[in-house]
Amino acid sequence: MAQSEINLDHDVPILHLSSFWTKSIVGFLAFVCFVNSFDGDFVFDDSEAILNNKDLRAETSLGDLWMHDFWGTKLSSNVSHKSYRPLTVLTFRVNYLLAGGYHPVGFHVVNIILHCIVSLLMLDVFSILFGGLTYNSKGRRLNLAPKASLFASLLFAVHPLHTECVAGVVGRADLLCALFFLLSFLGYCRAFLQYNKEGKQFSISWLLMSIFLGAVAMLCKEQGITVLGLNALFDAFVICKINMAGLIQKLLHRGKVLESSTFLSKGFLLRIIFLASGGTAILYIRWRIMGTGPPAFTEVDNPASFADSILIRVINYNYYYSLNAWLLLCPWWLCFDWSMGCIPLIKSVDEWRIIALVALWFCLIGLIYQALCSEDSHKRRILSLGLGFLIIPFLPASNVLFRVGFVIAERVIYLPSVGYCMLITYGCSILNRQVKNKKLIAAAVLVIMFINMMRCIIRSKQWRSEEQLFKSALSVCPLNAKVHYNVGKNLADKGNQTAAIKYYREAIRLSPKYVHAMNNLGNILKERHELLEAEELLSLAVQIQPDFAAAWMNLGIVQNSLKRFKEAEQSYWTAIKHRKKYPDCYYNLGRLYADLNRHSDALNAWRNATALKPDHSLAWNNLIILLDNAGNLAQAEAVGREALELLPNDHSLMFSLANVLGKSQKYKESEVLFLRAIKVNPNTASYHGNLAVLYHRWGNLEAAKKHYEISLKLDPIAPGTKENYNLLKRKLEQLQKRGHI
Template sequence: QVINYNYYYSLNAWLLLCPWWLCFDWSMGCIPLIKSVSDWRIIALAALWFCLIGLICQALCSEDSHKRRILTLGLGFLIIPFLPASNLFFRVGFVIAERVIYLPSIGYCILFTYGFSLLSKQAKQKKILAVAVLGILLINVMRCAFRSSQWRSEEQLFRSALSVCPLNAKVHYNVGKNLADKGNQNAAIKYYREAVRLNPKYVHAMNNLGNILKERNELQEAEELLSLAVQIQPDFAAAWMNLGIVQNSLRRFEEAEQSYWTAIKHRKKYPDCYYNLGRLYADLNRHVDALNAWRNATVLKPEHSLAWNNMIILLDNTGNLAQAEAVGKEALELIPNDHSLMFSLANVLGKSQKYKESEALFLKAIKANPNAASYHGNLAVLYHRWGNLDLAKKHYEVSLKLDPMAPGTKENYNLLRRKLEQLQKKGG
């Protein structure tokens, strides 16, 4: 352990001398441990302590007082700010962190400048020395500009770490998460799998990989990964919820319910879990339990649109139109610009023969989301019932243009056309 800590010190010193290996995260096996005295990396320890001891001796024993002051100042700035991150006094949660060498870099610059001044006094070819120093400065400026460009986007930053820390599971996890957020599931799966391979107890990688596999309907492997994640970390609420979703999809409803309640046990305020629990109860026709679960979701997260929407739809489907209307209006007070809530409430109002209110909400929903075929189709049905046949025809046609396969719309449109033809014949 002592040897490995000293090796980390030498790596920090190397990053000051040559800041080429830069990485946003140095944890999770990024640096393989030294396990044998035959490991060549021990040379780095020897070099570090040889230089430090030499500088300390000069700072303490030199006859030149000016030299002693400068070396003491430089070593003070180099060593003292680094001590809190050295693991000497307490454990820190990282192996290497570039931020901890910002202040020590002041000491490095003092020592480097003093060393250059000594060499320039003794060297015969001062121009060559000056060119060498300018060359180093130019290289570091270019490296700084290049590294800054890598910080412009998460993808560039995470990918840059792959060449520096290929054994770091967190690097692969972050690359995978970035790809998943962009919709590139195939590539994300590859990096998540590598993260799990490098760290078989990396529960967050298992959870995210399980989520993607769940979306791709690869339920068996998703369940295995999520089960392993909650086995490794029993209080991992998100993994319990996702396991419940997979079990629900596999129609193992009792296990799914148990998983959801376990997630809620470990995270009391978990609106998404209550929402999924409500979906489970709805699938089992336990309507009161479903409504209670969704209500809990909206209490914990008042802007939970999906929970509100499901309550409205369930109450609508079970014939509780007055209650559905009340819930819909309550939801729109909290989330006034949610077009899906407008649409659901408009359907309820239409069934309650409140055509004017229903029309206003349908038009508002269509203004917010003009390319939703179902919005135009249901507004057409409203006009059809209301007797505004020309407007009904117009919105049926818009709906079919947006989605020619919209269920029921073509049949309703054909019925309307026949009715219009009959009216024309009577009028003729």
């Protein structure tokens, strides 16, 4: 199945290098572009996929991992996003175990290495796409287009649009998917080695291996299944050399095309049956595991898909495609999130933005026409495969097959960019052929490569922390409510509530139904005791989204502070109705019952909280204190010991149990716990004050005096401490007068 060398390689403006240096350059540049992200934090979606994902920890069995979505939620749950990527999560789990916890360096290093490996694989992929399948007598494939494959691989390695995949840890799903996607494609090409050597049609074992690798790619990210469609396209245009224009002409004029078609004799239909059967089986298994229908996205996730008019939906979808194409061509305006007003809807056909999608389809139709109807077989092959790589992996994100939960996602363009790099390389070859000054073209290529590298380095730095990432988006998407929300959240986490309020208010102004911004702003206002406005915001949030459990709980806290206890209790129970396992809500419900002196109900609520979340320190503490205050010292001691077994280093639990043991006259045990608590947290006045009381009761007056003085130094107005200290001093004076000291 040898093919002649294509002229393209002679027209690509790049020096010829040996295989070793070619791989070294591609790997090195891919590494340099993103290496400064290696010690970045977990940012944006990393919080949910990594930090809050129980599937990374040993508490979840490996079997459960295969029944959960990418975020650790059961696939059968109605709140699951249905993103089934168990192999990606498994690599996160390995990272977690090897690092001994949530240390981001290891996660980032793996991502950088994966991108370097994918970039190196691109050399083999592009050599096949540009140079065809040609083998020597020893069965080794020859690279007939080394310069073209190097040029395209470099374009891929240093493309700034890939920063999100590499610098964001959750981008590993796209990196792993791309890795196995390319291996599946190369495996499919390998299936034809025997055809070249022994005259056989193809290797069934390699064909099955390609299908298996496609399934592995899909287990990394759903996009991976599209490799089977790409393999079929490659088979048609490279292996069988189908000429669509000639085929249509024969069909129209002769009517008996299929009888003489060469692709039938080469086993094309049999291979397509294999690919179709494998793809169907994979999708069926995926559907059975998923258990239910697709996830339910909201209008803020993908506003175009909720437009009433089909025409408006189609126009906006195509506008999104044009923006994706523009990001490939000019990856300067990059944003971590493109939803919630970042791209306003086109609401009529007379908007000027229609020009963008007209330009896109003008180019696509021209390329498709040339791919199908050109008399040059090499041109047909390159354009067909370039468009195939550009379009087929993008289909799952196109809203054509199903609704997606985003407007634009830079991550999903990682694989389609292979087609872009191929088409750009072909375009450069044409330009280089027509321009006499070859050095000028080479210089321009070097400048573009350098600019892309600098953009990668700058963008990777922005992905190092949430503060830089979120603020970088303000200039790109100033109308994006989620950008303002995330900037506000980052500021609130750092304690800058005043600035956070400003951004939360702007997020709500831009998106008046943004319930998460309302909830977070309501929380801050609650802490600042601006209770009436907090109640108004939280009430509006639950009105807009009645199943928003967190907002219901926070509304209950505000109502409790406003002494509207009955309404608060109802809000808490509504939150629990919408989220059955909600330990924080049970904790706050217990506080409400304690305020109402409904001690039995409070104990039950806190017990529920600790059952659902065994490390809920506040709930355990309140249980101990309530039992202590009620005089149930034996029960309080039992609960305290149970809590300390689960949280052996919690100084507040040591303190609470020490108080109980002191009242039970178990002075030695109480002293040990007080001293342990002080060792962990030495600057808490009450710890020293209560230890002093213990020593006072125990008769160790000098030790009591020492800790009373430390307590008063830490908190001069501590209630009761000064009075107890004065009592001790009088007692010491009396003992001195009597000569007992």
